[in-house]
Amino acid sequence: MLASIWFILWGVLWAVYFMLDGFDLGLGTLMPFVAKNETEKRMVYSAMGPFWNGNEVWLIAAGGVTFAAFPTTYAVMFSGLYSALMLILFALIFRGVAIEFRREADHPQWRKLWDYCLTLASFLPALLLGVAFANIFQGIPIDEEGIFQGTLFSLLNPYGILGGLFFVLMFLLHGALWLAVKTEGDLHDRAASLAAKLWIAMAASAVAFLVATWFYTRLYDNYLQNPMFYMVPIILIPLLTVAALVMIRVYLAKAQWWRAWFSSCGVIVGATLFGVVGLYPNMLPSSLNPAYSLTVHNSSSSPLTLKIMLGVALIFVPVIIAYQSYVYHLFSGKLKESDLLEESSY
Amino acid sequence: MDVLMLSRLQFAAATFFHFLFVPLTLGLSILIAIMETKYVRTGDEEYKRMARFWGKIFLINFAIGVVTGITLEFQFGTNWSRYSQYVGDIFGSLLAIEATVAFFLESTFIAVWALGWNRLSAKAHAVTIWLVAVAANLSAVWILIANSWMQHPVGYVIRNGRAELTDFLAVVTQSYAIHQFVHTVSAAYILSGFVVMGISAYHLLRKQHTSFFNRSFRMGLAMALIFSIVAVVQGHMNGAKVAAAQPTKLAAMESLWETKQGAPQYLLVVPDEKNQKNRLEWGAIPGALSLLAYHSTEATVKGLNDFPEDERPPVTLTFLSFRIMVGLGLLFLLLTVIGWLKRNKLEESPGFLKVMLYSIPLPYLAAEAGWALAEVGRQPWVVYGVMKTSAAVSPIAASQVMISLAAFVLVYSALGAAAFYLIANHARKGPEPVKVQVEERRD
16 A cells, blocks of 8 residues: 555656656757747746756656665666666756856857757657656566666667657647747747647657557556546546647647646646556566566565655655745746846856 | 676766765855855845855856766666665665755755845845755755665664665664764865865955955855864764774774784874785874774774675775875864964965965865775675675676766766866956946845
């Protein structure tokens, strides 16, 4: 029971991470396509500046909770996906440094270099996180000892690549919507029209991914085998996700940017939870033999640790949500050129 | 090289590099918070300019600290998966708690501080840097509790083929952790004080912004002086902690091969690790080691030769790290005491200012040496007495680690160079000019 609660929290942490850092990663990837001059580039940086660091901590928390609540899953996942994780890690290093060091650059060539870093280092984690999760949904080749029998390239199978593509498009749309929320004028218009185009591509990739999931994974088994137990998630999660996807388009048409962005949050959270619920009780299904799979039950920490951690989470997560909401509220206004003149502006 | 050695090198590289940036974050955040508080209390614009000037350096330093910190969390899983699996129940939960109670706070409010000068009242803005400072130091509490558990595991039982938590309070309140925290933050505050003094000395030597840098210097001095005293006094007590918890580390850091009653400390020792003896021992202080370790000049201290060979740490490295750390620690005390005597006539002491300017790298060296002593001296154990490092490594291909290690060395060298270049650049440029008009605020 305790382990199952942590499994849900684990899924929620990943969902929140994707929802928040998703727009940073999307926006970073989009930058060369939406920002035409130096001012607009600085606007793009400023749109994520106050948030990226706080957003990234949700990844640290998701990783930390995997370590603390499901140590065996953490050990096998991180060592098995070594190369993919190292690439994500280096990308996140470059992403953070690009955002924070660009403003220190006094020469255009340096700024150009940081811009390249940002784009590549935003695209790569978006892609690889999608590839990694798709592979987890599908099952990865782990043997009896929990040793990974594949390579980085075996992760790049058709379903894995489709998952990566879906994540990239989901984040690109999320980033474009955020930019539409945060800016005015040309940059805003460009972001809005891009969002409309991205919506079509994203919806198409979502459908393709869901169909492929039927053929490549056993995620739907949970939904089909336990209709009673899954009554709530079966009705809520897919319905809400699809509804949110439709609502993005509706709000885009009405030029209601905040609502469109919140709907996009709904899609990301819904899609993540859809996958995670389908995975239960598996955390890392083995593609070699289902008996080798790591599950909520065979990879969790002791009840005492889970209890203490739950206490900490129940107290601090609401506090974190409260102060992060305050910060979002504080910096929620549209960016103006005068903001770029401020101390420490991007 | 095998996976074990490569992973150890990679972990060492990642940790040492990360720790080049952590101490300044811990101490400078507090100094900036004090500057800004003084600004709020007195309305003296110079304190605000101080907070901004040192704040720029802080932000560059902070950015590298943050991005290199993720590496450490990832590495336990990627390179030390057997360790993670074996002790995740305890060690993993401490890291997760650190992220939840401290790192979120720090990472969220640093941006508010950096970008919120015109959005918040002066008071609220000062609160944000205090939040960052408290969170950063709280982060250190949890990380050091986790590390202390590796040094001196308590509150656990071996069950279900792994270490499981039995007493959370014992883990978080053990005196080893308290000592390690006090020692590490002292080092961090000394380092921060020396960086502030060194940069201030640069400008005072050029007779520019003298009021600004006199104030800064004295604040750095106060911090470094207080914690130099703390570090020396508490460091002495640490000797007894290490003797009790890790007798092999004690023997290695003193290069003591034979068990001795009333063991002396030597002023000069040249260890000969291969032949398991010292090539040279000179200047004995009788009974000093026994006194340090067991509070009695007559006590018996166990030598390395009485421990199984496969339980001894690398002696030369442990020994040298200890000597460098202690030697520099005493030097910092001397320099800060001299500084205190000269604090009101700094500009008349160019010689001293020059020494302080060129001393900036020394506390970095001392802090890294301290970690080398803690970590190398714990070998061959990853968790002392419970799990050997060789049993902790991931079952992965050496080629993978070779590539990632090479990437770390390349990327980190470039980032380190960029960060220190930018910090030096800001430091040389000095504070922004005094504004004639008081800025408008949204109160």
